[in-house]
Amino acid sequence: MHHLGRVAQRRALARSSRHTPLRYSSSTSESTPRAPRSLPTSPSTKYTKVTHPEDAQSISASTKQYLDRSDAYVLPVYARPPFVLSHGKGAYVWDTEGRKYLDFSAGIAVNALGHADDGVVEVLTREAGKLLHTSNAYHHPWSGKLAELLVTLTQRDGGLGWEAGTSSSPQHGAKVFFSNTGTEANEGALKIARKVGKERWAKKTGKAWDEPSCDKHEIVCFENSFHGRSMGALSVTTNPKYQKPFEPLLPGIKVGRLNDLGGLDGLVTDKTCAVIVEPIQGEGGIHPATVDWLRALRKKCDETGAVLIFDEIQCGLYRTGTLWAHSTLPVDCHPDIVTMAKPLGNGYPVGAVLMRDSVAGSMTAGTHGTTFGGSPLACALGHHVLSRLSERSFVAKAMETSAYLHSRLSLLPKWFPAILEPKIRGQGLILGLGFKDAAHPAALVGMARERGVLVLTAGKDAVRLVPSLNIGESEVDQTVDVLESCLGVLTGRQ
Ligand SMILES: Cc1ncc(COP(=O)(O)O)c(C=O)c1O
Structure with missing residues (x-):
């Protein structure tokens, strides 16, 4: 995939004797002079000792009691370490024993602005005192504003068929549907593509869209994908561990290989209504799609009338340094639909489906809906978070930190x-360390946690780093x- 250019360096950092100066090479046209940045010359041994033990003897009686009671009542679908988080601030969280952790996982790529952010708290309290919920039977002041911001930022920064900076002459429009979660956004996208597929088939064959002979309902997804755990989203989440116990899943799902150019023929056909792909696979191990492959995929979708869906739930919303991971790609690689969720509410559940008008035109009143999605509180928060993430200086700082993190990794x-x-896999602040032994990533995540740092695994062989976008160099x-x-x-x- 394309690589983000290194942003300009701020200042030389005075570091310990195990650091030597380094100059970044840059592919950007940034004119700010490069400043040397120091990097270590040997690996740190500062944290070899366990500081946050998790063995039975180290857990207090009250924590043990809480965990036992919790286990008695909560469905055991999560494997969690034996401590209880009580509060957070910025990049840090504390457990009920008073132990401090550096949260370099940001709630799985969610808390883009960190924990207990003052601005988020302010909007949350203000709006909660006005209108928590209206249902979608009525208008409220925030869903229109957030939808407009999503569309205009996409026009400004690029994506969904718009080249960056062409907002003055948009060739097409776009619409937004609000959901609560990423899974629900993908469900919505797949449903929309199904309806579009039927209508395109009807137009092509001259038959009615609801004819039983309509065969344009296949969905294409890719190995190592993760799109969610509801029946539809799970059907396109190609991990036997998640799928097997719940089969049979949706029929008509075809699975291809990411970046396999030759494999596209026979995969995307006239029977395909939707192709869903993460431009950078997150849960599957931080695997970016290449530009050439995405272009070929777009072409196949155009030839067959399939709707191209980019799931940017993990990689979108400035995590790669641009609004969408596909923002800086040529428009002939762009999707018809983008799904998003995770950081949009900085922890408050908000998801959305952003689609071109050519696709949105199929959806009319009553064809899709939700009780909670797009509530006043969710949309006010989404508007606040997105306004802050999209500030040029915010993104520049995040990418400067990313460059430093990348160089250290x-x-x-x-x-x-x-x-x-x-x-190192990935770009921006979605980075992965690949391991040769599949047992090592989980071991490393556990060891880091016992030293007060929270990171994640990804796929079978990677440790994933998806911190808040406003972390600093000291956290790196x-x-x-x-x-x-x-x-x-x-x-x-x-
Ligand atoms: C790429 C991607 N799609 C979909 C989802 C599902 O989102 P949610 O857990 O909000 O339903 C995730 C969650 O990890 C994801 O990373």
Whole structure:
């Protein structure tokens, strides 16, 4: 996939003696002079000792009691460590024992502005005192505003068929449907594509759209995808661990391989109504789609009349440095529909389906809906969060931090070549460390947590870094120092 250019450097950082100066190479046209940035010359060993133990003896009686009672009543579908988070601020969270953790997972790519953000709290309290919920039977002041912001920012920053900066002469319009979650956004997108497919088939054959002979209802998805766990979204989430116990799933699902150009023939056909893909696979292991493949996929969709859906629930909303992961791609790679959720409400559940008018035209009153989706509170929060994420200075700072994080991570495969893949995966602030042994990512995540840093696994072989977008260099340093220390311990054990 395209790579974001390195943003300009702020200042030289005074660092310890294990740091030497480094200059970033840049592919951007930024004119700010490059300043040297120092990087360590050897891996940190500062965090080899466990500081946040999780063994039975280290858990207090009151925490143990709470966990036991919780286990008695809560469906055990989550494997969780034995502590209880009580509050957070910025990039940090605290447990009920008073232990502080650096949350480098941001609630799985959700808290883009960090925890307990003052602006978010202000909007939440203000709006909660006015109107929590109206149902979609009535208008309220915020859904129109958030929908307009999503469309105009897409015109400004690029995406959904718009080249960045062409908002003055939009060639087409777009509409938004609000959901509560990412899964629900994908369900909506798939349903919309089904309806569009029937109408396109009817137009082509001259028959009625509800003829039983209509065969344009197949959906194409890709290996290692994650789109959610409802029956529809699960049907296109190609992980046997998630799917098997719940079969039979939706019929007519075809599974291709990401970036397999040759595999597109026979995969996307006249029977395809929807193709759903993450431009950067998140849960599946931080795998970016390539520009050439996305272009070929778009072409196939155009030839067959299939609706192209980009699931940007994890990689979208400025995590890669642009509004959408596909924002800077040529328009002949762009989708018909983009789904989003995670950071839009900074932790409050808000999702959305953004679609071109060519697709939206199929949807009329009563064809889709939700009780809670698009509530005044959700949309006011979404408007606030998106307004802040889209500020140029905010994104520039986030990408500066990303560049520093990337450069520090890039040293790890050199220091630990026996266990790490040579290349860092992903871009912006959705990054992955690939491992040669599938047992290592979960081990590293556990070890980092026992040293006060929360990171995630991804797919079968990666550790995933999806922090808040406003983390600073000190948080990067703490996280990477912990990872280095843990990798040292891990390799020492081998
Ligand atoms: C790419 C992608 N799509 C869909 C989902 C499902 O979103 P949610 O958990 O909000 O339903 C996720 C969640 O991790 C995701 O990463």
